[in-house]
Amino acid sequence: MSSGEGGTESEYVESIEFVNPVPPELEIYCSICLDVLNEPHLTQCCGHHFCLSCLNAVKRKPCPLCKDQHLKAVLNKGLKRTINGLKVYCMHKSRGCPWTGELKDLSGHMQADKREGECPYVLLKCINDCGEMIQRLSLQNHEDVTCPKRPSSNPLEIARRVQALEAENESLKATVTQLKRANMTNEQIIAQLKLDLKSCTVDIAILKQQMLAMAQDDLPRLVTLNNQFTTPVEESFPTGGKRLVPYDFVFDNYARRCSNPELWFCSPFYTHPNGYKMCVRIAPQGLGNGEGTHVSVHSYLMKGEHDDMLMWPFRGAITIQLLNQLKDECHHEQMTDFNDRTPEQYCRRVTQVDRAGQGWGKSLFIAKSELHHDPIRQVQYLKDDCLKFRVVSVALRN
Numbered sequence: 001m002s003s004g005e006g007g008t009e010s011e012y013v014e015s016i017e018f019v020n021p022v023p024p025e026l027e028i029y030c031s032i033c034l035d036v037l038n039e040p041h042l043t044q045c046c047g048h049h050f051c052l053s054c055l056n057a058v059k060r061k062p063c064p065l066c067k068d069q070h071l072k073a074v075l076n077k078g079l080k081r082t083i084n085g086l087k088v089y090c091m092h093k094s095r096g097c098p099w100t101g102e103l104k105d106l107s108g109h110m111q112a113d114k115r116e117g118e119c120p121y122v123l124l125k126c127i128n129d130c131g132e133m134i135q136r137l138s139l140q141n142h143e144d145v146t147c148p149k150r151p152s153s154n155p156l157e158i159a160r161r162v163q164a165l166e167a168e169n170e171s172l173k174a175t176v177t178q179l180k181r182a183n184m185t186n187e188q189i190i191a192q193l194k195l196d197l198k199s200c201t202v203d204i205a206i207l208k209q210q211m212l213a214m215a216q217d218d219l220p221r222l223v224t225l226n227n228q229f230t231t232p233v234e235e236s237f238p239t240g241g242k243r244l245v246p247y248d249f250v251f252d253n254y255a256r257r258c259s260n261p262e263l264w265f266c267s268p269f270y271t272h273p274n275g276y277k278m279c280v281r282i283a284p285q286g287l288g289n290g291e292g293t294h295v296s297v298h299s300y301l302m303k304g305e306h307d308d309m310l311m312w313p314f315r316g317a318i319t320i321q322l323l324n325q326l327k328d329e330c331h332h333e334q335m336t337d338f339n340d341r342t343p344e345q346y347c348r349r350v351t352q353v354d355r356a357g358q359g360w361g362k363s364l365f366i367a368k369s370e371l372h373h374d375p376i377r378q379v380q381y382l383k384d385d386c387l388k389f390r391v392v393s394v395a396l397r398n
């Protein structure tokens with residue numbers, strides 16, 4: 001192998017060559033890396049030598065030679081001394097280095113990776129980052145004269161480089177200008193948005209003023225309206241302020257009242273002009289044998305205006321419908337009869353309190369499962385969380 005000035009070599013194989021033959025009984029090679037032992041350690045299990053670094057690499061594993069589970073080794077200082085004292089050639093002998101010395105001095109002679117050192121044949125990196133590996137003796141010449149990336153002192157070359165740099169500088173300037181322009185456009189957009197926002201705020205303020213003015217103008221009308229709504233509703237009924245059968249009422253908040261049962265009654269109504277006063281209780285959670293499965297509907301007698309002129313106990317049949325909310329057909333209807341077999345407490349005249357303590361009706365008025373949308377029959381009783389009822393008729397029998 002030869003290499004002249006400026007020559008390059010990308011790689012070379014390191015190997016140690018001894019000046020004198022090594023006695024065959026001397027163990028100088030590691031059983032793991034097969035190289036000359038470095039910090040030789042003697043195993044307790046099988047009496048072989050490993051380098052310290054090789055030993056660390058197989059730590060907590062069985063011995064690579066005898067497979068003993070408990071690999072232990074100690075530094076063999078005697079062997080280390082012997083190996084270090086062996087006479088060797090420089091590893092660049094083939095390139096022409098005449099150096100010989102003890103193994104322990106070899107690395108001092110070579111100073112691998114350092115610019116300064118004794119051995120002129122060590123390969124080093126060019127300082128100009130051209131990527132080439134140059135022998136120490138030619139490194140300076142390569143970097144100053146032959147390296148393609150060397151700094152130049154030729155005026156023409158310098159002028160050419162300045163030109164190139166100036167061109168690069170110009171293009172960078174252009175990029176900066178472009179970026180500045182883009183940034184300016186963004187700023188303009190933001191400014192416009194700010195203006196828009198301001199005018200929106202003004203609009204809102206104007207609207208507020210207008211609303212306030214309107215509210216003030218309309219105040220008398222609103223007060224009148226409010227009074228109308230707060231006037232007792234019964235007064236607005238044409239028949240002397242009484243609700244009469246047929247009478248419709250809405251049971252709302254079905255879901256909430258199911259999970260939170262409460263005593264719920266519709267507003268009172270009269271069965272006829274000068275008739276009986278009644279109300280209806282809806283129990284969406286189900287009462288008695290309908291508990292949990294049915295909606296229960298019970299009718300209650302109340303203390304009424306005309307009770308003195310009426311027959312007691314109450315005898316009659318009250319018909320109540322749960323309305324189909326999809327069309328005016330297929331309403332669910334149940335009739336409750338107050339007759340001679342009806343327990344007396346449901347039929348008697350109410351005197352002490354406003355409403356009878358007990359109601360008479362249907363615990364199984366309708367199964368909860370029937371409330372939902374039936375697309376075939378076009379029936380839906382529960383809609384928008386509401387049930388709608390109608391007291392259709394009360395047929396008196398006396």
Ligand SMILES: [Zn+2]
Nearest residue numbers: 030033051054
């Ligand atoms: Zn080794």
Ligand SMILES: [Zn+2]
Nearest residue numbers: 045046063066
């Ligand atoms: Zn072993």
Ligand SMILES: [Zn+2]
Nearest residue numbers: 090097099119
């Ligand atoms: Zn050398």
Ligand SMILES: [Zn+2]
Nearest residue numbers: 126128130147
């Ligand atoms: Zn170079």
